[in-house]
Amino acid sequence: MSVQREICDVNPFPEHVAGDFYSNYFEKGQAENTLIINMGPQHPSTHGVLRVLVEVDGEYILRAEPVLGYLHRMHEKIAELKTYYQYMPNMGRVDYLHAMAWNWAYAGAVERLAGIEVPERAEYLRVIASELNRISSHLLWWGAYLLDLGAFTPIMYAFDDRERILDILQRPSGSRLTYSYFRLGGVAADFDDIALAKIREFIPHLRGRLPMYKDLVTDNVILRGRVEEIGVLPLEMCRRYGATGPVVRGSGLAYDVRRAEPYSIYDRFEYEIPTDTECDAMARYSVRLAEIEQSLRIVEQAVAALPEGDFLSKGAPKPRWKPPKGESYFAVEGARGKIGIYLVSDGSNSPYRLKLRAPGFSNLSLFSEASKGTLLADAVSILGSLDLVIPEIDR
Amino acid sequence: MSAPTSITEKITRLWSLIVGLKVTGKYFTKPQVTLHYPRKTLDDENLLTYRGHIELVGLPKKPGTPKCISCGMCQAVCPSNCITLTKRKPPKPTEAEKKAMEEAEARGEKVKKPSAPKDPASFNLDYTLCSLCGCCVENCPVESIRFSNDIYLAGTDPNAFRYDLLQRLKEQAAAKPGAQKAQAASGGETGEGEA
Amino acid sequence: MDVPFELVRIVIAILALAAFVGVNAVILVWVERKAAGFIQRRPGPYEVGPQGLLQTVADAAKLVGKQLFTPAGADPVLFWLAPLLAFLPIFVLLLPMPFGPTATGMEVNLGLLLILAFAGLNVLSLCLAGWGSNNKWSLLGAARAVSQAVAYEIPLLLSVLAIAFMSGGMDLSAIVREQGGWPWQWNLVLQPVAFIIYFVAAIAETNRAPFDLPEAESELTAGFHTEYSGMGFGLFFLAEYAEMIVVCGVAAALFLGGWRGPFGTDGWWWFLAKLYALLLSMIWFRWTYPRIRFDQLLVLNWKWLMPLAMINLLVTAFIMKL
Numbered sequence: 072m073s074v075q076r077e078i079c080d081v082n083p084f085p086e087h088v089a090g091d092f093y094s095n096y097f098e099k100g101q102a103e104n105t106l107i108i109n110m111g112p113q114h115p116s117t118h119g120v121l122r123v124l125v126e127v128d129g130e131y132i133l134r135a136e137p138v139l140g141y142l143h144r145m146h147e148k149i150a151e152l153k154t155y156y157q158y159m160p161n162m163g164r165v166d167y168l169h170a171m172a173w174n175w176a177y178a179g180a181v182e183r184l185a186g187i188e189v190p191e192r193a194e195y196l197r198v199i200a201s202e203l204n205r206i207s208s209h210l211l212w213w214g215a216y217l218l219d220l221g222a223f224t225p226i227m228y229a230f231d232d233r234e235r236i237l238d239i240l241q242r243p244s245g246s247r248l249t250y251s252y253f254r255l256g257g258v259a260a261d262f263d264d265i266a267l268a269k270i271r272e273f274i275p276h277l278r279g280r281l282p283m284y285k286d287l288v289t290d291n292v293i294l295r296g297r298v299e300e301i302g303v304l305p306l307e308m309c310r311r312y313g314a315t316g317p318v319v320r321g322s323g324l325a326y327d328v329r330r331a332e333p334y335s336i337y338d339r340f341e342y343e344i345p346t347d348t349e350c351d352a353m354a355r356y357s358v359r360l361a362e363i364e365q366s367l368r369i370v371e372q373a374v375a376a377l378p379e380g381d382f383l384s385k386g387a388p389k390p391r392w393k394p395p396k397g398e399s400y401f402a403v404e405g406a407r408g409k410i411g412i413y414l415v416s417d418g419s420n421s422p423y424r425l426k427l428r429a430p431g432f433s434n435l436s437l438f439s440e441a442s443k444g445t446l447l448a449d450a451v452s453i454l455g456s457l458d459l460v461i462p463e464i465d466r
Numbered sequence: 467m468s469a470p471t472s473i474t475e476k477i478t479r480l481w482s483l484i485v486g487l488k489v490t491g492k493y494f495t496k497p498q499v500t501l502h503y504p505r506k507t508l509d510d511e512n513l514l515t516y517r518g519h520i521e522l523v524g525l526p527k528k529p530g531t532p533k534c535i536s537c538g539m540c541q542a543v544c545p546s547n548c549i550t551l552t553k554r555k556p557p558k559p560t561e562a563e564k565k566a567m568e569e570a571e572a573r574g575e576k577v578k579k580p581s582a583p584k585d586p587a588s589f590n591l592d593y594t595l596c597s598l599c600g601c602c603v604e605n606c607p608v609e610s611i612r613f614s615n616d617i618y619l620a621g622t623d624p625n626a627f628r629y630d631l632l633q634r635l636k637e638q639a640a641a642k643p644g645a646q647k648a649q650a651a652s653g654g655e656t657g658e659g660e661a
Numbered sequence: 662m663d664v665p666f667e668l669v670r671i672v673i674a675i676l677a678l679a680a681f682v683g684v685n686a687v688i689l690v691w692v693e694r695k696a697a698g699f700i701q702r703r704p705g706p707y708e709v710g711p712q713g714l715l716q717t718v719a720d721a722a723k724l725v726g727k728q729l730f731t732p733a734g735a736d737p738v739l740f741w742l743a744p745l746l747a748f749l750p751i752f753v754l755l756l757p758m759p760f761g762p763t764a765t766g767m768e769v770n771l772g773l774l775l776i777l778a779f780a781g782l783n784v785l786s787l788c789l790a791g792w793g794s795n796n797k798w799s800l801l802g803a804a805r806a807v808s809q810a811v812a813y814e815i816p817l818l819l820s821v822l823a824i825a826f827m828s829g830g831m832d833l834s835a836i837v838r839e840q841g842g843w844p845w846q847w848n849l850v851l852q853p854v855a856f857i858i859y860f861v862a863a864i865a866e867t868n869r870a871p872f873d874l875p876e877a878e879s880e881l882t883a884g885f886h887t888e889y890s891g892m893g894f895g896l897f898f899l900a901e902y903a904e905m906i907v908v909c910g911v912a913a914a915l916f917l918g919g920w921r922g923p924f925g926t927d928g929w930w931w932f933l934a935k936l937y938a939l940l941l942s943m944i945w946f947r948w949t950y951p952r953i954r955f956d957q958l959l960v961l962n963w964k965w966l967m968p969l970a971m972i973n974l975l976v977t978a979f980i981m982k983l
Binding site for chain 3 (some may be wrong): 217222449
Binding site for chain 2 (some may be wrong): 153158159160228231238241242245246251265283286287290292293295389390
């Protein structure tokens with residue numbers, strides 16, 4: 072925020088108030104002999120279509136401002152035009168890397184509004200699917216982050232493991248990326264025995280692979296030089312911007328929606344919330360890798376305790392179902408942080424208003440302040456360590 | 467290079483480079499994990515769980531005719547409006563029938579007008595719009611829709627993905643008349659049978 | 662009409678070297694992609710030719726067929742001079758290279774100096790490419806390229822000088838002849854520090870990962886060659902691989918005994934084997950490590966390689982004087 076205000080104060084061209092962001096704040100640099108660079112919307116390390124306006128002095132960043140909206144798809148507005156039942160496929164496309172969590176957030180919000188009971192087996196299946204999806208999201212982040220740092224090989228190893236998760240999740244859900252697996256009042260299909268056997272096989276496999284990840288990357292001195300003491304985000308700053316997920320946990324706060332606002336059956340599992348007090352990119356890195364292990368623990372317990380029963384509630388909403396009037400809020404822990412959905416119903420068969428709280432949006436707002444005074448290469452490292460998914464940020 | 471580090475720490479740091487080389491060196495000699503498409507394709511287990519575009523399920527006795535009763539549920543429930551379904555019109559009565567009907571009406575009897583056949587006149591899918599959510603499959607009252615396993619789809623023309631599903635069902639029935647029944651029975655394999 | 666024999670020899674040598682560079686680049690690119698594939702557990706190029714051997718040829722044909730595009734606002738002279746400047750000195754660099762006992766383009770008693778002098782031209786080409794493109798990323802890439810190349814030239818030179826001190830000359834063929842065929846008779850045993858310094862500096866000089874900062878694609882999109890299309894890019898690409906051959910060839914000659922082999926099996930085959938062993942390890946590094954940051958790159962050079970190379974040189978000089 073402070074950066075924004077500062078820029079407004081020194082706006083060199085007050086007559087340009089009608090212009091766009093660039094002409095208002097960046098057309099002329101703050102200082103002499105600086106270079107204004109558009110990092111994106113087509114840039115290899117902005118992961119999609121994020122545009123970052125950067126003013127550099129040599130390679131040092133004087134200021135950087137993310138410009139959003141290149142992938143805005145009006146998901147919130149679409150919700151007002153679809154029925155409750157029809158809106159579910161959209162949730163797989165907000166954050167395509169952790170689609171299950173968004174599925175869950177929406178299903179949870181509607182269930183809370185209408186008081187729909189979810190069968191116990193469905194709750195377990197939701198946990199398994201969501202945690203497996205979290206692992207696959209973290210694996211992809213790991214590979215893509217190293218790609219940002221110039222190592223090409225890790226992403227291939229990560230994809231090797233990720234592919235197994237996709238195979239498992241494909242069995243019940245039928246898709247490999249944009250899952251539309253959850254239903255209001257349960258899930259779309261059951262995990263069959265083959266899928267469960269595959270999960271049991273996968274857990275030790277990934278545990279066996281994690282030491283290799285550590286040897287190849289985590290311990291590497293070059294990587295350490297690129298992530299240690301880079302992008303230090305003090306807890307106070309995270310609080311100010313509303314950062315959640317691994318970003319805030321990497322700054323030392325053990326805030327996890329699964330613990331802080333327990334939902335579903337997460338209170339039945341034993342797992343830790345990894346935190347790190349270093350506040351740098353390395354802290355966020357190690358928190359995510361530790362989360363992979365914790366998610367494996369949860370999946371292991373959930374598969375072992377999976378009860379028999381229905382996977383979809385008997386009173387599950389039909390396509391033209393109308394919920395009662397009212398409003399509800401439901402938050403889940405996504406791979407990037409707290410996913411919140413606020414739902415207002417006017418009693419008709421489509422939502423009156425649906426607000427999506429994307430964790431990536433808050434996490435990205437840190438970037439402007441965190442990247443000040445760093446090198447261009449560090450800015451790439453910081454951007455990567457925030458784990459951005461642009462479709463989620465723009466919604 | 468901030469805090470001064472001890473010699474042993476420096477050595478462990480340099481050693482990490484060798485460890486990294488060892489990892490990649492080890493994988494260099496290991497067999498590949500990718501598949502040489504199109505020389506090899508995935509095993510069936512992986513293909514059958516994949517949900518391709520939807521297709522119609524034929525009647526067990528008449529595989530060329532869909533189970534569909536033209537209720538329009540799939541069309542109504544689809545979030546992407548990719549299904550276009552038209553009902554059949556009732557058959558036009560012949561001259562003699564028409565006359566008989568008029569006479570009966572004149573006599574004040576209750577006339578039973580010929581009803582339309584239940585199967586649809588046309589059933590088109592615009593796959594370019596589909597989001598593969600499965601709403602239509604779950605909500606079909608007679609289980610006449612299922613997911614196909616066509617995963618190797620490629621085309622240069624969007625019209626190639628606008629399917630006439632009735633035509634497709636007829637072709638399928640003609641291609642393997644014997645296998646149709648078994649395939650129809652295994653339609654619920656994706657686990658999408660009821661909801 | 663009296664044509665001097667030496668001139669004919671050089672012309673033939675240059676033609677032969679052109680063929681060598683071309684064929685080698687094709688093979689080397691294939692080797693690199695294949696090695697990257699195997700490390701990443703995928704087949705690498707596979708479709709064109711046996712085991713994808715002709716993939717590079719197909720790629721080259723595509724590059725040649727593409728439009729040569731000069732971006733708006735670019736300086737056309739500098740812009741097109743740069744790729745030529747990157748590529749042409751390669752032949753001069755390869756001329757004094759001792760491929761075999763007799764297979765040397767030109768016997769110069771200052772061969773090493775010739776190579777080091779002309780290798781410096783590469784920096785100029787990167788600088789011109791970055792400046793002439795009228796692109797901010799290219800400019801940043803050029804700035805990186807210049808400071809990196811200038812910095813790493815010093816430890817490179819110092820480590821090479823240590824060998825020159827030992828042999829008392831700068832004639833590459835003579836340096837090779839002084840070494841024996843067996844590994845313990847190589848200069849590597851006497852000068853391991855110089856070899857490591859040389860190799861690190863050589864990777865940096867050729868802009869290979871983990872020191873590929875001038876073209877760091879995740880930071881600078883493609884660095885100095887962002888704006889180049891078609892054969893403009895192709896020449897930079899070719900030059901990079903040709904330079905890899907040069908630096909590895911010099912390393913093989915200086916430290917690994919060049920064409921000398923055990924049991925009197927001297928010949929060009931030993932040179933090529935050692936050359937390719939070094940090239941493979943360069944490829945191996947590239948597909949293992951992340952990219953280093955720019956200030957760390959310079960710290961490594963000025964705080965570690967430079968002093969080490971200096972000490973190494975002084976110790977060598979001291980021992981040689983004894």
